[in-house]
Amino acid sequence: MPRFSPDPRHRFRTNKGENGAVAWLQPHWSPPIALRLENKVAIVTGAGSSGPGWGNGKAAAVLFAREGASVLAVDVNEEAAAETASIIASEGGRCTVRIVDVTRADDVEAMAAACVDVYGRIDILHNNVGIIGLGGPVETSEQEWDRVNDVNLKSMFLTCKAVLPRMAAQGGGAIVNISSVAGIRHLGVDYVSYSVTKGAIIPFTRSVAMQYADRGIRANAILPGFMNTPMIVEPLRDAYGAGDVDRMIAVRDAMCPMGKMGDAWDVAYAALFLASDEAKYITGAELVVDGGLTCKTG
Numbered sequence: 001m002p003r004f005s006p007d008p009r010h011r012f013r014t015n016k017g018e019n020g021a022v023a024w025l026q027p028h029w030s031p032p033i034a035l036r037l038e039n040k041v042a043i044v045t046g047a048g049s050s051g052p053g054w055g056n057g058k059a060a061a062v063l064f065a066r067e068g069a070s071v072l073a074v075d076v077n078e079e080a081a082a083e084t085a086s087i088i089a090s091e092g093g094r095c096t097v098r099i100v101d102v103t104r105a106d107d108v109e110a111m112a113a114a115c116v117d118v119y120g121r122i123d124i125l126h127n128n129v130g131i132i133g134l135g136g137p138v139e140t141s142e143q144e145w146d147r148v149n150d151v152n153l154k155s156m157f158l159t160c161k162a163v164l165p166r167m168a169a170q171g172g173g174a175i176v177n178i179s180s181v182a183g184i185r186h187l188g189v190d191y192v193s194y195s196v197t198k199g200a201i202i203p204f205t206r207s208v209a210m211q212y213a214d215r216g217i218r219a220n221a222i223l224p225g226f227m228n229t230p231m232i233v234e235p236l237r238d239a240y241g242a243g244d245v246d247r248m249i250a251v252r253d254a255m256c257p258m259g260k261m262g263d264a265w266d267v268a269y270a271a272l273f274l275a276s277d278e279a280k281y282i283t284g285a286e287l288v289v290d291g292g293l294t295c296k297t298g
C-alpha cells in the first residue's frame with residue numbers, strides 16, 4: 001500500500017519496499033524548498049494600504065519579502081508604507097520605505113536610483129498604484145479625469161521610463177502592471193476614467209513586453225475582478241451599497257460566480273508568479289484574477 005511521506009526531504013523520492021513495490025509516494029509535486037524570489041530586488045508601488053486590512057500592494061510587498069525579495073516599498077503615504085515595512089521586518093524580511101508620488105517624474109527617477117543605491121539592482125517592478133474616479137464624461141471633471149489618468153496610467157509610463165534602462169543594463173527583469181477587469185467589461189458602475197486607464201494598461205504592457213523581449217525583460221498585466229480590499233470602501237459604498245459598506249460587499253459578493261469577492265492575496269500570488277522565474281516564458285500576457293466574473297459576463 002503506497003504511503004505519503006510527511007518529510008519534505010522525501011518529495012522527489014519514491015522508496016521501494018523489499019518486494020520492489022513503491023513504499024510511499026509524494027501526494028503532489030512541490031518545488032524544492034527554495035524561496036521563489038531569492039536574491040531578487042522588487043519595487044512595489046502603492047505598497048501601503050488606503051485603509052485597515054490588506055490592500056493588493058501591501059499583500060504583494062509582504063509576499064515578495066516572504067519569498068526572499070528585498071523590497072523597496074513605495075508609497076505617497078508614509079504611515080501606510082511604514083506599516084507594510086514593519087510587517088516585513090517582523091517576519092525577518094528586507095524592506096526599505098521610499099516616499100514617492102508616482103505621478104511625478106523627478107520622484108520616480110529618484111526612486112529607481114535609490115533602489116539601485118540601496119540594493120544594487122532592480123529585478124521586479126510591481127506597478128500597483130491605482131485610484132477610482134466615479135462618473136461618466138459628464139460627471140467627471142477635467143481635473144479628476146487628469147488625476148486618474150496621472151495616477152493610474154502616467155505613473156506606469158514614468159516608472160517604466162526610469163526602470164527599463166536599469167533593467168536592460170543588468171540584463172533583464174520582470175514588470176507586473178495592475179490593470180482591472182473594469183478595463184475590459186462594464187461592471188455595473190460608471191467610472192469612465194478608471195475603466196479607460198485600466199484598459200490602456202493592457203496595450204501599454206504589451207508594447208513594453210514586445211520592445212524589451214529580446215533584452216530579458218518581461219512585462220505582464222494582472223486584471224483583478226471584484227476584490228474585497230480597503231480601496232473599495234470609500235469610493236464604492238455609494239455606487240454599489242447606497243452608502244452602506246456591508247450592503248456594498250453583499251452586492252459585489254453576489255455578482256461573483258464563486259459567491260464572494262477575492263482578496264488581496266489572490267492578486268499578490270498572481271503577481272508573485274509573474275514576477276518569479278517560474279514565469280520566464282510569459283510576457284505580454286494578461287492574467288485575469290476574478291473568480292470567473294468575466295467568464296460569466298463575457
Ligand SMILES: NC(=O)c1ccc[n+]([C@@H]2O[C@H](COP(=O)([O-])OP(=O)(O)OC[C@H]3O[C@@H](n4cnc5c(N)ncnc54)[C@H](O)[C@@H]3O)[C@@H](O)[C@H]2O)c1
Pocket residue numbers: 045046047048049050051054055056057058074075076077080081100101102103128129130131151178179180181223224225226227228229230231232264
Ligand atoms: N480592490 C479591487 O476590487 C480592485 C480590482 C481591480 C483592480 N484593483 C487595483 O488594485 C490596485 C490597488 O490596490 P490596493 O488594494 O493596493 O489599493 P490601496 O488603495 O489599498 O493602496 C494603494 C496605495 O497606493 C498609494 N498611492 C496612491 N496614490 C499614489 C501616488 N500617486 N504615489 C504613490 N503612492 C500612491 C496609497 O497611498 C495606498 O497606500 C489598483 O491599481 C486598483 O485599481 C483593485
